[in-house]
Amino acid sequence: MTALIQKPWIWAWIGAVSMWLIITIVTDIGAGAEVMSAAASFGTFFVIVAIGQMFVITLGPGNVDLSIPACMTLSATLAMKFMNGDPSLLLPGLLISLGVGLVIGTLNFLLILFLRIPPIIATLSASFLYQSTAIWSNRGLRVKPPELLGDFAVAKVFGVPFLTLAALVLTVAMAFLLHRTRFGLSVLSIGQNQKAAKLAGVRVERVRFVTYVMCAVLAAICGFFLAGFSGGAALNMGEQYLLMSIAVVVIGGTSVAGGFANLTGLWGASLFMFLLVSMLNTFGLSAGFRLIFTGAIIVAVIVISGRKT
């Protein structure tokens, strides 16, 4: 029990479970089951982008990818426009989406490496470029996904969204990558002490490159399926994912200072964030109050989780 309480991800899960209990008690068990299912669906998208963000943040102080929303939008817009509702183009569409992720990740990294711009500025300013490209390509119109993609994105197996299952598999694979492979340990070492990592033979820039590309590719994939899920690519589709990707990583018990990460907490934190907003909705609070409350809770979590180290 004490071992469990010391796990960095436990607070996110405690938070998620308490939010769910409150909602279920205030309404009824039927609504509770419904909100859980919705949380799983929406939480899946949070988790996919948060995995990439987690690897980036784990690289250490200053590393963060703020281009996630723009990357999602551009990937979804270009892919949806290309497919233009034709289900036979689904695979090429997905490849376009992946390509967008690869290009954006590479561009982000090149800005950081060669122009020596801090990642926070590089990814934020490059965002305008990506977002503008999305606007230019489609003048802000919503592009509908092929029906097949829409069906797939909401498909369920034994009541569990298929995408959620896929994201669970992805999570396990990424946990393996982080904790069991040379790449994962390299990321963790860089986050603790970049200079020491370099002198210990870790190929620092190579690892950073792969990490930023991976983050962008995950955001691109997330944008692709989110467009299927929500009925099309829209310019503001990635909006809430900027704050969400970072909040989920931090609440999930990953160290903001870098060098320490876990994936279990990402799920707890994703569910927590969705359920928190749902709970505030249940109480019928205004949007403004909801935002203030959300912010306050994130701050509180960071303070509490920072205390133990």
Next chain:
Amino acid sequence: MRDKALVSMSGVEKSFGAARALTGVDLEVARGACVGLVGHNGAGKSTLMNVLSGVIKADAGHVSIGGEPLDASYDTARAASLGVRTVFQELSLCPNLTVAENLRISHPSIKGFGWRKSARNVIADQLDQMFPGHGISADAEVGSLSIAQRQIVEIARAFSKVESSIELVILDEPTSSLDQNTAAQLVAFVRSFVADGGSVILISHLLGEILEASDQIVVMKDGRTVAVDAASNFDRDRLVRDMGDVLTETSKFGGRASTKQNAPAVISGGELTVYPGEIIGFAGLSGHGQTDTLVRIFEASQGARNTLSVSEPAVFVAGDRQTDGVFPLWSISQNIFVSSLERLTKGLAINFAQAEDEAQQWQKTLSIRTPDMKNNILSLSGGNQQKALFARALGAKAPIILMDDPMRGVDVGTKQDVYEILSQEAEKGRALVWYTTETDELKHCDRVYVFREGKIMAELSGDDLTEANILSNSFDKEDA
């Protein structure tokens, strides 16, 4: 009439989990005396000093300073008000602030309008008085200074005369990064400081320095004191005996038979050439380009284009543990196998069982003092952390080993073991490049390059490899 003993500690005990760091230590420091404290890594010296300076609380025992018994509320602020100042083994300056600003941090009594000016004057005077010719500006940002210069600033800061009293200065391995000339300046200053009635506790692995600077010497071993006597009753041999070490003085300068193998050079460029199987020393005053050259060799081995050509992979043993070496969140074994990840990868994943096995082997080979290699690296004393860094480099199997003054804070016995291992590695055909601030260690080298102002001034080998030749090439001709 004031009590003659300034500090008196009796029966001090301290445990960290299962490890008993101090098992009932008695220590007295008289006013106007310098007490030398020696012992193995992990003998408890630093822990004892942490208790005395209020950083940690003892589990049991009595401590009094200036005749006043200390209670549980004793902390670093109380220590400062009693006139106890400490220079820690791990440097504690803020790298983003200037030298003068760092003085202000530890001495809040410097305040009001123009504090910057008075801080600047105090630290500059102190530096000039202690280390003539130091060449450090009070306005220099600490981060831009070499590690040796930082150590000088840290020492000068501790001795600075400000409003608060100064009764006792604890120097925990103050000379580990200093060259001989600067270390001698410090010893001279310590003597004049105690002659004026101050007290000093000096911890060092350099026995000559301890014998020269101290009035009284205390030898610690396994968390207790094993010998206390006037310094004049000690000599090098007795110190080593009391610490429980066997010092083997086999090799002399230039006495090492070259193991150079008939193969093309692995490092070449400018005056520098290194062949497989050689142990190459980098000498000279600290901060004269030795570390930079090692880093450039390392970068070239990773494919960076610079003036050096390096044909084989290299590993680096950092001397500045905190900034260049240790991964603070990881266990000892993780800190060791981080450089061997490629070799340990079987299929997709790292073979952790093998990695832990190898770490246990290293624990035996280098006698790393810990109950469990899965403990956090920071649970080790400084010298033992350094051993882990050695294990990291030796385990990586790269043909070139670069060492950046790696023996900082390592005890005499372990040093002998490491020298032995290094010589075996050279025989196996590895090339070792070794920067050291301890002239004695150059005995173990085939050839030595002497650096001055970033350039190689001389290459010495065989009969030319003498302390006199090293010194004369380290200094400007006018000084020599």
